[in-house]
Amino acid sequence: MKIMNYLLIPAVVLLLFNGTALAHKVNLFAYAEAGKVYTESYFPDGRPVEGGKVLVYDSQDNLLLEGVTDKEGLFSFPVPKVDDLTIVIEATMGHKNSFKLKKADVEAGK
Amino acid sequence: MRTVNSILSALVVTAVLLAANPSLAHFGTITPSDDIVTQNDPKTLNLQIKFIHPMELHYMEMVKPKQFGVVHDDKKTDLLNSLQATKGKSPDQNEKFTFWTTDYKIRRPGDYTFYVEPTPYWEPAEDLFIVHYTKVCVNALGLEKGWDQPVGLETEIVPMTRPYGLWTGNLFTGQVLLKGKPVPFAEVEIEYLNESPENISVVIPPADPYVTQVVKADANGVFSYAMPRAGWWGFSALSEAEWKLKYDGKEKGVEIGAVYWVHTRDMK
Numbered sequence: 001m002k003i004m005n006y007l008l009i010p011a012v013v014l015l016l017f018n019g020t021a022l023a024h025k026v027n028l029f030a031y032a033e034a035g036k037v038y039t040e041s042y043f044p045d046g047r048p049v050e051g052g053k054v055l056v057y058d059s060q061d062n063l064l065l066e067g068v069t070d071k072e073g074l075f076s077f078p079v080p081k082v083d084d085l086t087i088v089i090e091a092t093m094g095h096k097n098s099f100k101l102k103k104a105d106v107e108a109g110k
Numbered sequence: 111m112r113t114v115n116s117i118l119s120a121l122v123v124t125a126v127l128l129a130a131n132p133s134l135a136h137f138g139t140i141t142p143s144d145d146i147v148t149q150n151d152p153k154t155l156n157l158q159i160k161f162i163h164p165m166e167l168h169y170m171e172m173v174k175p176k177q178f179g180v181v182h183d184d185k186k187t188d189l190l191n192s193l194q195a196t197k198g199k200s201p202d203q204n205e206k207f208t209f210w211t212t213d214y215k216i217r218r219p220g221d222y223t224f225y226v227e228p229t230p231y232w233e234p235a236e237d238l239f240i241v242h243y244t245k246v247c248v249n250a251l252g253l254e255k256g257w258d259q260p261v262g263l264e265t266e267i268v269p270m271t272r273p274y275g276l277w278t279g280n281l282f283t284g285q286v287l288l289k290g291k292p293v294p295f296a297e298v299e300i301e302y303l304n305e306s307p308e309n310i311s312v313v314i315p316p317a318d319p320y321v322t323q324v325v326k327a328d329a330n331g332v333f334s335y336a337m338p339r340a341g342w343w344g345f346s347a348l349s350e351a352e353w354k355l356k357y358d359g360k361e362k363g364v365e366i367g368a369v370y371w372v373h374t375r376d377m378k
Contacts, residue, residue: 027252029219042219046255097252099149 026052028089028099032079032109037101041073041089048073053090058083059103082107135299135322136233137164137344138242138369140224145274145373147250153216155248159193159226160209164301164344165313165321167200169207170231177227178210181261183220200305221256222248225263230355230364239355242346242367247273260287265349267298267370270332278374283334285327286347286368292331296347299324306341308375313339340376344369 026049030039037056041049052069056077064080069089085101143156161172178190189212197206216222224246230239243263247256260268270283286296300323304312315321327333327347337343351364 025252027219029251029253031217040219042253044252044254046253 026089026091026095026097028054028087028097030085030087030099030101032101032106035110036076036078037080037085037087037106037109038076039069039074039087039089039099041069041075041091049089049091051092055088055090056080057086057088059085061086079106079110082110135163135301135346136170136231136240136242136367137162137299137301137346138226138228138244138367139164139303139342139344140226140244140246140371141303141342142224142246142248145246145248147216147248149251155214155216156211157214157224158209158211159244160198161228161231161242164303164305164342165315167304167312168203169199169209171207172209172231173229175210175226175228177225178212179225180214181223181225181259182218182256184256184259186261189214189224216248216250219251219253220249221254222250223256223259223261224248225261225266227263232357232362236365238363238365239357240365240367241351242369244367244369244371246371249274260290262290263368264289264351265293265347265366265368267345267347267368269370269372271372273370273372276337276372276374278340278376279336279338280374281334281336282343282345282372283332284345284370286331286333288349288366288368293327293347293349294329294331296327296331296333296349297324298327298333298335299346299348300335301344301346302337302339303342303344303371309339309341337372337374340374342371342373344371 025044028039028041030037039054041052049069050071054075055066056064058064058081067075069075084103086098088098090096139160141158144151161170179186179188192212193210195208196211198209199206226244230241233240243266257273260266265288267284267286286293325333325335347368349366351366354361355364
């Protein structure tokens with residue numbers, strides 16, 4: 001019985017925190033300027049997310065393009081569509097986050 | 111004899127009141143409309159800059175500050191000209207007093223430390239001028255970088271606890287600097303901002319010592335305090351400036367304060 005408890009607690013803890021990955025949470029910030037969309041991916045302390053996969057979706061959830069972040073955590077691409085864009089960063093170990101770039105901001109930076 | 115006694119007690123009461131009066135701590139404040147800006151939050155912050163007694167809610171007249179700006183990504187931006195004068199008061203004050211407000215748009219991730227250097231305030235009750243260098247930090251878009259850096263003010267509190275994402279009951283630790291050097295055994299006054307937006311009911315202190323909490327820093331100017339309620343908390347370390355200012359042709363001392371504001375939230 002005692003052994004069961006020991007096993008259960010870590011299982012519950014894992015379930016609770018699954019996906020939040022606190023200490024290594026990744027973030028993506030994006031803006032549009034002069035016809036391009038610039039993305040920056042980083043950990044909370046400022047370290048860049050290197051080699052992270054970036055996925056860009058339109059408002060209908062269609063995948064428009066994808067790419068990989070460089071050493072500085074950067075990835076940029078020409079404005080693919082004037083629409084609300086959802087830009088997802090996928091780092092290793094299942095760390096994932098997304099950023100919504102509003103249509104108005106895309107339009108302004110076209 | 112009785113007359114003498116009543117005169118005496120009246121005198122004692124007056125003396126106590128006089129002595130107690132300066133203990134109403136003055137605080138410079140900067141309170142932003144949000145302290146953690148996430149993707150889904152409005153990116154435009156409203157900031158209010160006041161000179162008040164935070165626990166008693168009393169406002170004092172504030173003329174336009176000397177300096178107001180923000181540090182982000184190691185860069186200082188002057189925002190003095192964006193300030194607008196407006197007026198406010200506590201429910202038990204009869205007249206309204208000037209305070210300052212501005213809107214600021216967050217454009218990039220990272221920590222934004224807002225700072226203000228007020229114009230010296232003449233306080234007749236204490237026969238001195240007061241200048242409270244006041245700071246507050248706002249975090250944006252998941253990048254927690256910059257909060258532990260000094261701004262370079264004559265005196266300032268540099269947080270050693272990350273100054274956002276604090277729960278009620280958390281310990282806040284900071285270091286008091288004067289001209290960039292730690293102030294050994296600095297006295298730090300702490301007050302709760304009774305007008306905090308999330309304050310459910312005005313706190314009525316049962317006795318004067320509850321109004322302003324006092325802690326002393328250690329030999330390195332480092333102090334800590336655990337904050338017992340949700341809302342804004344002000345920390346103020348006072349020093350005497352080496353410089354003087356003239357009032358009515360006479361040289362007067364200047365009290366310089368290092369003030370820092372942090373926000374706490376209840377665990378739910």
